[in-house]
Amino acid sequence: MMAVFQGEDGQVRCAWCAAHPEYIRYHDEEWGYPVIDDVHLFEKICLEGFQSGLSWWTILQKRENFRAAFAGFDIHKVAAFDDADVARLVQDAGIVRHRGKIAAAINNAARAIDLTAEYGSLAAYFWSFEPSAERQEREKGGEMFVATTETSVRLSKDLKKRGWKFVGPTTCYAFMQAMGMVNDHMPTCASHAKSERARAALIRPKPV
Template sequence: MSNLFEGPDGQSRCSWCASHPDYIRYHDEEWGYPVSEDQRLFEKICLEGFQSGLSWWTILQKRDNFRAAFEGFAFHKVAAFGQADIERLLQDKGIVRHRGKIAATINNAARAIEMQQEFGSLAAFFWTYEGREEARHIEGVPSVTEISKRLSKDLKKRGWNFVGPTTCYAFMQAMGLVNDHHPDCAHHAKVEAERAAFTPPVK
């Protein structure tokens, strides 16, 4: 299977987004572009946790429902969720109703507050794991890298849940910590230019 496909506008794109116009839009407008907003970073690491064992397409279709259910992923609000909120969310057909993943999101919100207090922002922490030295993989991208293993280990040490190395690498790809667009994808150079111009937050 080719790693590229030609979109409706004639541009080459990464083949994983070929199945639906919403997927193409996500690929073109979001995936790989550097993100420094804490709320978006928290949302993405949580949604990647919900994706575990599922497809990103499943999560993307439900993303607006997740945002409504989790207060827009404002982690200071989510950290205050209690048992009643867990039971409420388990009845919400618009999200993935997995008790462990719901509880992990609430736990991770509290851990995110601690991280923000320590580093000044979540972005200042996550961007220390930028993967500029990661080689791009023309024959396909990996699901785990040494950097994602280190990030996963660090997050787990800090008490985060559902943050395995595969989850962490998917998060890194989406939030621009690496550029895993195929070198011949029309968006590879655009992402690389934004990453080059991006100044990672510091503590």
């Protein structure tokens, strides 16, 4: 499997983003860069859950629709959704109309409120799982591409224990990559060094 490609602009990028210009924008501007904003974190973990079994292209195409449908991913607003909202969302062609995933997002909003009460923020909770660079390399076992790691399994188990849904180890690892908890840009990708600088400058949120 090709690890990187060179774009028309001369930039070397991770090969997975070569298929669509939207992928390139997402790769260059978001993927792998550290996030500590709770709204964005909740959005990312919800969208990774909706992506399960589908292509990320499908989710990117519908992301603005998801934001409109789920009240901008405000956890308090989403947690207040009722059966009428579920019925509305199941009929919304602008999103992924999977009843189980919709119900999971609403459930997870309530569980996110619980987490913020305990940790002070979602960011403080999620970043507490950040593996060291050495641990991350050990967990990947020398492989360039992995779907899960010991840390993603641990995060998944903890979230499920807390009542979260659609947060399996693969979904959790994709979330870890997307939110910049780990830097899985290829070493020769132009974004790898940018991600490392952003991660180095980040002040990690701490539990209250």
